[in-house]
Amino acid sequence: MSQTATLLVIDDEPQIRKFLRISLTSQGYQVLEAGTGADGLSQAALGRPDLVVLDLGLPDMDGQQVLRELREWTQVPVLVLSVRASEAQKVEALDNGANDYVTKPFGIQEFLARVRALLRQGSTADAPAGPLSIGGLLIDLGLRRVTLDAVEVSLTRKEYAVIAQLARYPGRVITQQQLLKDIWGPTHVEDSHYLRIVVGHIRQKLGDDPTAPRYLITEPGVGYRLQAL
Template sequence: MLTVPMHILVVDDEPQIRRFLRTSLNAQGYRISETGSAVEAVALAAKERPDLVILDLGLPDGEGFDVIERLRLSSQVPIVVLSVRNDEQGKVRALDLGADDYITKPFGMEELMARLRTALRHRLQIQGETPIFRSGALSVDLVRRIVTVADNEVKLSAKEYDLLRLLVAHSGRVLTHGFLLKEVWGPAHAEDVQYLRVYIRQLREKLEADPTRPQLILTETGVGYRLRAD
């Protein structure tokens, strides 16, 4: 059980889903607020300042995309989208608007809990980024720009490091192809997905124990990449 309960706002128009999440999350020690309304979700988020928002995209009085946009005007609260929609375009749009993660219904509770923990860690990181990032055997010293795997220093090119640095800054969060390309190479390369894949492959060859079965830099098919956060 959590010593100081984290507060989660659940936004879903299905009462049975809200009831299931309330029961499951309360059992894990989280404090829950809930609503089935887009308008009320924005109001509750502003009033109660939750630590995390679980958001359905299909709401009776508005789109979940609009809720993400409204929340991002004034808050960096982690947003985990929970939706029956499984189209890649919808996932990319939600993530580009500022959602931290996207889970498709039906879902497993263990997976959801893991995603929530990762999103909450990301919130702590953006509040005060630690100078040294660690995940498994990987260590990245963000001050000295030194990357090691199992205590062995790894040499990266400038672009490889910039890409890894961006993944580290948002570890645990899915970053879309377009976001990574624009941030590392600029708007002119926003559509060069194959170019990005080449650099991801190079990073995996240098950082992964088995580049063909990556455990650090994970692929979200058709959407982007996620750096595992321990």
């Protein structure tokens, strides 16, 4: 994705919009702004942004509703930026179609990294699936093969299923419930210990330190994502 990408910021705080406009334009992005949910939906339709940054606390409608309405007609990447930090709010936003979630206050460098990851994801969403390369890690879904520094990693069926699901959406948070439903079945959506054990085994096999992960990132209480480099 070229850095001439257009981003729509939907936030009712003028100082936040100004801060993000300065930060994003300094990186070469074009920025649209909206202070209400209704204006944001209108600009999303008219401006056709490449990414939407969405606050949940809007004056005219809840950001979750804005998200649901966006998902009725567009798959544009949405990065939620909100003071709401509860696990329930994060999970609801992700289930409503958000691609990522950052809580306020936030670090601008991490925010920009999340933006870049989502723009890459959006630019390849309709492209033929190919091997995913993250540093020395290579995930080839076509061959059902995972290698680390050119050495094949031996994974169980469940371990491969988890890493493959994350590899389909690099940089995007997948909720624990979604992973459990997709891989273990709908009767196991509360069995998060299954997932924690499998993720732990994957990290061991990749030599990925959970305190400073290179590949597999935990979003506490919400889910997991593969680093998108």
